[in-house]
Amino acid sequence: MSHDLRPLAIAIMGPTASGKTAFALDVAERFGGEIVSVDSALVYRGLDIGAAKPTVDEQARVPHHLLDVRDPWQTCSAAEFALDARRALDDIVSRGRLPVLAGGTGLYFQALLxxxxxxxxxxxxxxxxxxxxARARGWPALHADLARVDPVAAARIHATDPQRIQRALEVYRLTGKPISTWQQEARGTRLPFRVLKLVLAPADRAVLHERIAHRFDLMLEQGFLEELHRLRRLPDMQAVASPLDLPAVRAVGYRQAWEYLDGQGTEADFRERAIAATRQLAKRQLTWLRGELDARWFDPATDRARLEQALALFLPTS
Incomplete structure (x- = not known):
């Protein structure tokens, strides 16, 4: 009888504010693991409070990878992330440790796995x-152009997502073939690991919304706006002609804070818009996660016993 000799990895997925960080830390500590962040905001230096980056103390408890690997005026494509993450996974396994993938960026997970x-x-x-x-016509107009040549991609990409609109139009203009067609064709090499996918998501959407609002208010108390003031003062950020087009600034909460510091609306307006944007992010994340047919779903508040059973069945006993 053949045995699957691929190394093991655990993927802790879920919408924002669902408790992934705490659970990943617990799993990594108990099973000799190291955490690989799968989050498109946490790759950027300086996005700490507003991105809920693991604290210095949390990073001291367990080694973390793919945090602070880009400056906020740079980009990190899914392909670049996947290459860096695979190197980190190989390194973790070479030292006899367990990779624990934790995050909520679906495209990054897709590229890696x-x-x-x-x-x-x-x-x-x-x-x-x-x-x-885009500067002349606006990104919504370019999104309309995309809808005419690639309605499938346009349906997935929001009209306020300049990076993905730009990439989709770039691919079409370079090749004459829609990016959605490229994506449906043969993918690259799958990750040669056995991966247990665990989705943490409160069964009651109202609970998740409450967690999102509470966490954002805590971020404000911790100095989120002061953090963004520091980012805005960096010479390299000031040199960017359209900072709101940067992936780092488009991270949920940061765009709304940047606009508020530019004079748009009151602080109360900013708070409400940021919380609403975070809820919309969670909704998109949940939609993507429902397509992960091999993932197992758990309510972090009530399903701890089932989570422990899933881990025990997957991980070898010593």
Missing amino acids: EGLAAMPAADAALRADLAAE
């Missing part, structure tokens, strides 16, 4: 042209 289609590389000149078009 399943691979991505071999699409054309970025074209700097074309990207500059698209950015100029």
